[in-house]
Amino acid sequence: MPRPVLKHEQRKALIIVASVLGIGVALANASVVSLLAASPVEGFFRNSKNFLNVWFVKKGWFWTSLLLLLSVALNHFNSKTRAAFRGLVRWVLATLCWATMSRLMHHSDRLLGQCRNASFADPYSCRKGESVWDGIEISGHAFLLSFAFLCIAEESSALDAIYKEDVTMSHTISRQTWSQPVAKVLSALMMLFQLLWIGMLFVTGLYFHSAMEKIFGLAFGVLFWLSVVGLVSCIPENYIDAPLGQAQDKNEIVNQQQGIFGDAAKAAAGSPLNDTHMRLRNPTTHGTEL
Known part of the structure; x- marks a missing residue:
């Protein structure tokens, strides 16, 4: 049988990010936000200077990279050379995608829009001149949160599969004394950040940006993630030889x-x-x- 393009866990992660953002956008367009106007919770999340946004979302790729690299280090020190190599390649490709998208978003507003006052050529001068800039700004939050969630979900799934398989292998019992508890703690941290990213993605869908800007952000996040998954899947399973004396x-x-x-x-x-x-x-x- 031909190998499926996406695994079950990957399809499930895609459904989650698309559904959560879609529900947030739908509720925002249904004027549900106005019903929450008097709620202190609404005031906290609507304020872009809340600590979750300042310390986590705006530094989202730092936290995501930290988790991914910890997984790579754990696999490396546990002599899982192939898993560590594939994880490192995933992180490098994902970081390149994040950097590329950051530059693209910086210029997208200027490339895709224009000022109603023709004497202003860029968004900054247009708004400073009290005119209106008509354009499509790709939602950076929608991109980063969806992309980071998918990357962590991918690494978490690979990590769980590796260390669950170790339980049945007698030759790894001596190494499980430290690697298994560490893997469990790291998996728990990954789950915590997945919940945080998906929660903030819902908040983005509910309170910030237009529907089209959020859809563009989600689409680029999914597209770049699929590119990373596709490139990593092209690496042969036996590309990295196992260390001498170890069965991989x-x-x-x-x-x-x-x-x-x-x-x-x-x-x-x-x-x-x-x-x-x-x-x-x-x-x-x-x-x-x-």
């Missing part, structure tokens, strides 16, 4: 165990004890020595 996948371990048991069975078959047992079972073929 379950099939190799099973083959080794089968070889050990097979050698033990052959040794037992040729032992004197086994020969005595055969004589006891077949006295007629071995004379009357017993």
Whole structure:
């Protein structure tokens, strides 16, 4: 069967970001925001200087990079060379996408708009001259939050799969004493930031930017994430060789165990004890020595 383009976890993450932003936009257009005008919660989130926005969202790629690189370091120090390499490639590509999009958003308002007063050529001078700049500004929050959520979800899924598989492998028991608890803590942190990013994405859909600007931001976030996933999937599984003396996948371990048991069975078959047992079972073929 042909390999599916996206895994189940990846499709689920896409559905989550699209649904959350879509619900926020729908509620904003349905005038639900006006019903929350007197709420202190509404006042907190509508204020762009709230601590969640200042310390987390505006520094969103720093926190996301920290989690992704911690996952890479954990895999590296736990001798999971292939997983560490793929995670590092994912982070490098994602960072390039984030930097490219940051530059694009900086110039998008000027490229996609114009001032109603033709004497002003850029958004800053247009607004300073008390005129109106008609253009489409890509929502940076919608892009960053959706892109960061998808990147963390991808790394978290890979991390969980690796360390859940380790539980069934006897040769990794000595390393599990420290790597398993650390992996659990890191997975919990990733889940916490996924909840924060998806919550702030809903707030963005509810309070900030126009619907078209948020749709553009989400579309670019999904597009860049799909590009990263597609490029990483092109890396051959055996591109990075395993360290000497270590089996890197379950099939190799099973083959080794089968070889050990097979050698033990052959040794037992040729032992004197086994020969005595055969004589006891077949006295007629071995004379009357017993």
